[in-house]
Amino acid sequence: MSRPARRSGQGARTRGALLRAGRRVLEERGYHRTRISDITEAANISVGTFYLHFKDKDDLFRQLMITVEDEVFGELTPRQQSVTEDPPTRIAETNRLYLQAFERNAQFWRVIEEAALVEAGSEGILTERRRVYRARTVRAIMRWQAAGLIAPDLDAALAAATLGSMTERCAYHWYVFGSPPELEVATEQLTLAWLDLLGIEAGIPAGGEVVSGDAIRGGSSH
Amino acid sequence: MSSPSGAPIRDVPAAPPPSTSRESLLQAARRVFEDRGYFQARITDITGEAGLAAGSFYTHFQSKESVFDAVATELVPDEFVFTSPPASAAEAMPWLREQLRAHVSRFVQDRRLWLTTQQAALGGASGISAVRDQHATMVERLADVVRAWRSAGIVEARTEDAFLAQALASMAEECLYHWYLLDEVPPPEEDAVNKLCWAWQRVLRMPDPRGNR
16 A cells, blocks of 8 residues: 555646556566666656655555556446346457457556566455456356356356456467457457357357357257 | 465476486476576576586576576477377267366476466566467467367367467466466366366367267
């Protein structure tokens, strides 16, 4: 937690400048190689002033992380909650929002992952966030099961864990390391994998190409 | 650095006694990287661990990065895993289960090295190529399997082959990372195999010999 530094207009501006510079430097140098003096130099602020606003590098990093994580995981909140909302549409929208938010923040996400691999604390925060997100997926699957859209005996927790992992890691390889596919293609392809795992025969409506292979498939539950 | 999960770290598979000082350095480097993490590891830790003079390091490697690159190549999947899939539907699932079993067991064994490689890559140091190679190898092999099985009518997934391979490899990697490096209590390997088998089979839309889907 940051010290309750002066929250006067000047104080808030300084803090904002440190956060912006911190993000820039962290993205350039990575978590490990970033020094507080790199941040203060970039912000043109003295090292002493830094400590009025943040306890240490990790404190500043956490403030940034919360903002970015809220964007990446938080945007997944559905616009409207409706039991009847068609699963393919909802799943496609969720995947699209996740990929978009991830792409926008890919550089900082890389810093988060780097810190998470080393600092037990950051790892804990990521894990916590992921748990919230997974729980939301589990609830959606269960609603769809109750509505008869997904087989009742499907293991909702395992489905949410494996599908969530799939989307996260694909985004990571695409946006942090690789050459990402076009957003709509990536969204469509991931969504089809979700639908197949969940045993939902319907394809992605509107905007989506008609899904090939509406194939005859042995009953999705017996 | 201790395991984040506090779980005991299984020993690296008993390596044959090193025949050369290069080999000793590689084995020592792996242990040091796994224990201390990429950024904390120093060259003197490695030579110390190998019981060699500090100067001898430079006979074989230029830098920490170069020895790390050499160690990280050990992560590339075993030659035989996910290659030569059977062409019949009846043999497909059992074969896939076998491959996943080998894959899970290998991950569990190599998990510390895997973690170190990810750290190094994310930290902008070395290791990016190791991360790419390891993942790309797995994706390519799975893509071959998927293509062969689709033309044999064994796979009916709606996802395209290349994406499918990427999706399956990513799912397995992230799940194994959570289960064996983050979770307090890692699952028995057979559970992990069952879970991944279940998920892969569904994403691939493969027939289950027992008639379940």
